[in-house]
Amino acid sequence: MAAVRRKFGDEYQAVGPAAVGGRRERQRFVDKNGRCNVQHGNLGGESSRYLSDLFTTLVDLKWRWNLLIFLLTYTVAWLVMASMWWGIAYLRGDLHRAHDDTYSPCVANVYNFPSAFLFFIETEATIGYGYRYITDKCPEGIILFLFQSILGSIVDAFLIGCMFIKMSQPKKRAETLMFSRAAVVSQRDGKLTLMFRVGNLRNSHMVSAQIRCKLIKSRQTPEGEFLPLDQCELDVGFGTGADQLFLVSPLTICHEINSKSPFFCLSQRSLRSEQFEIVVILEGIVETTGMTCQARTSYTEDEVLWGHRFLPVMSLEDGFFRVDYSQFHATFEVPTPPYSVKEQEENLSLSSSWNSPVDNKSRKEKVCSLDCIDIAEEKNKLPFKLQKISSRKEDLPKRVLRMSSSNTGKTCSTGDLLNIQEMSSMSNGEDGDDRIQLKALKMNAEA
Numbered sequence: 001m002a003a004v005r006r007k008f009g010d011e012y013q014a015v016g017p018a019a020v021g022g023r024r025e026r027q028r029f030v031d032k033n034g035r036c037n038v039q040h041g042n043l044g045g046e047s048s049r050y051l052s053d054l055f056t057t058l059v060d061l062k063w064r065w066n067l068l069i070f071l072l073t074y075t076v077a078w079l080v081m082a083s084m085w086w087g088i089a090y091l092r093g094d095l096h097r098a099h100d101d102t103y104s105p106c107v108a109n110v111y112n113f114p115s116a117f118l119f120f121i122e123t124e125a126t127i128g129y130g131y132r133y134i135t136d137k138c139p140e141g142i143i144l145f146l147f148q149s150i151l152g153s154i155v156d157a158f159l160i161g162c163m164f165i166k167m168s169q170p171k172k173r174a175e176t177l178m179f180s181r182a183a184v185v186s187q188r189d190g191k192l193t194l195m196f197r198v199g200n201l202r203n204s205h206m207v208s209a210q211i212r213c214k215l216i217k218s219r220q221t222p223e224g225e226f227l228p229l230d231q232c233e234l235d236v237g238f239g240t241g242a243d244q245l246f247l248v249s250p251l252t253i254c255h256e257i258n259s260k261s262p263f264f265c266l267s268q269r270s271l272r273s274e275q276f277e278i279v280v281i282l283e284g285i286v287e288t289t290g291m292t293c294q295a296r297t298s299y300t301e302d303e304v305l306w307g308h309r310f311l312p313v314m315s316l317e318d319g320f321f322r323v324d325y326s327q328f329h330a331t332f333e334v335p336t337p338p339y340s341v342k343e344q345e346e347n348l349s350l351s352s353s354w355n356s357p358v359d360n361k362s363r364k365e366k367v368c369s370l371d372c373i374d375i376a377e378e379k380n381k382l383p384f385k386l387q388k389i390s391s392r393k394e395d396l397p398k399r400v401l402r403m404s405s406s407n408t409g410k411t412c413s414t415g416d417l418l419n420i421q422e423m424s425s426m427s428n429g430e431d432g433d434d435r436i437q438l439k440a441l442k443m444n445a446e447a
Contacts, residue, residue, distance in 0.1 A: 026300055029216050029229060030279050032181075034174065034296035058162045059169075066166060070159050077155055078124070081148055082117035088140055089116060106138030124152050170286050174295035176201040177282060178250075181329045183299045184308040185257075185271075186336045192257045192344075194234075196299065197310055198282060199250035199328060206284030206293070209245040211236060211253055215262050216298075217276040232262050234278065247284070249323055250313055257341050268306045268338035276301055307336035 030036050050057045058066065085107065089095055094105035095112065109132045110116050119132040123145070134141050180197035187193070200206060213234035220226050234255050237243045245251060257263045266274065278299040286293050308331040313324045337344060 028298060029277050030296055030298040032297055055162060059166050073155060073159055078120060082120045084144055085120055086113045086116035104135055104137045106141040107134050108132060170291045170293035173286050173293045177295040178328060179280060179297040182303045182305050184305045184331055186307055186309050186334050188254060192341050194255040194257060195252050197250055197252050200247045204287045206247050207287055209247045209284035211243050211245060212281045214279040215276060216279055250328060252310060265340050265342050267340040271301060271306055274301045305331060307333055309334045
């Protein structure tokens with residue numbers, strides 16, 4: 001597990017030679033031009049599956065390999081068929097009696113291998129010069145001629161069809177579909193939104209254009225399972241139909257960051273330490289050919305600009321709208337809260353709870369109860385002597401009440417009061433507590 005995390009975690013971010021600033025180049029899952037950086041290895045016996053779908057395998061090959069296979073196939077087929085015609089002429093003895101006017105050969109005017117090769121080319125390409133031709137005295141030549149026609153049709157259909165499909169592939173149509181170099185995060189309609197821009201350089205439209213976004217990020221499940229390059233869907237308007245594009249002018253694609261978004265806890269500060277990649281997939285039908293086209297790009301965390309917005313590119317001219325593609329990638333800064341949506345919602349709920357008049361009474365009661373609890377806890381934390389003094393102060397009202405309700409004769413005499421005063425002056429340890437007791441005794445005496 002640690003090896004997998006190290007391979008797909010650290011190396012996913014830092015691959016290649018060290019940069020000047022100490023940060024190495026980021027390994028992308030999908031390049032900016034849409035190429036996926038995935039290689040399949042250790043297939044073992046599964047390599048034979050490529051031969052079962054030979055046509056698709058040839059179409060997926062690069063052009064140089066396609067041209068090489070095209071030339072080799074025709075060259076080998078021509079040489080083999082020419083050798084068969086030369087072999088028939090050799091076995092029948094036509095090569096030695098080619099110039100005998102009384103002899104009827106299998107193929108007229110074929111007396112060596114170059115002439116047999118030329119006869120095959122003329123037949124295969126349906127040139128028909130008329131100098132070399134097959135006669136009715138050669139049944140084996142007629143059978144070979146039928147086999148040549150069938151085999152030639154199969155080879156032509158396979159190779160020419162492969163080249164035609166490869167030339168008409170809509171991959172090059174994706175070259176005229178543009179994506180902005182960076183994505184931005186800013187406020188739109190009062191909500192924090194992730195945005196990027198897409199445009200079409202051709203006048204021909206993309207029919208039924210649809211856009212999708214995937215978040216590529218490694219994560220670990222609560223059970224401890226590590227998921228390298230986990231894919232998560234980003235909502236770009238699937239429920240509202242905003243993902244269906246009318247792509248005649250550059251459009252800004254928006255992903256609203258809310259509680260259901262993977263970027264719910266993303267802030268400007270945490271963006272610097274995050275490791276993720278946003279893969280954008282644009283699909284549509286090419287209007288001129290009717291074939292499905294797909295364009296891809298990606299944005300890493302370094303290409304997401306916080307607090308930016310795209311410059312407008314549309315302007316109204318005399319009778320038409322003009323698109324300025326020189327400002328297609330340009331952005332400018334706008335005031336944007338640096339906090340995540342989660343933090344903003346928590347602050348908003350906290351401020352609303354403090355400002356609510358209904359909860360003031362309950363809040364005050366909670367505060368008072370908490371204060372009482374804090375006082376009790378602080379009292380328990382006092383030293384023993386201070387706890388004793390405080391307990392004596394708490395018992396003071398009870399003692400005063402008990403003394404006031406006792407027999408007044410014992411305390412009403414002036415001598416007892418003087419004795420109490422003398423005792424109070426002699427006791428230096430008793431301070432405020434004794435003075436309160438004397439005051440109470442004097443009040444009882446006056447009464």
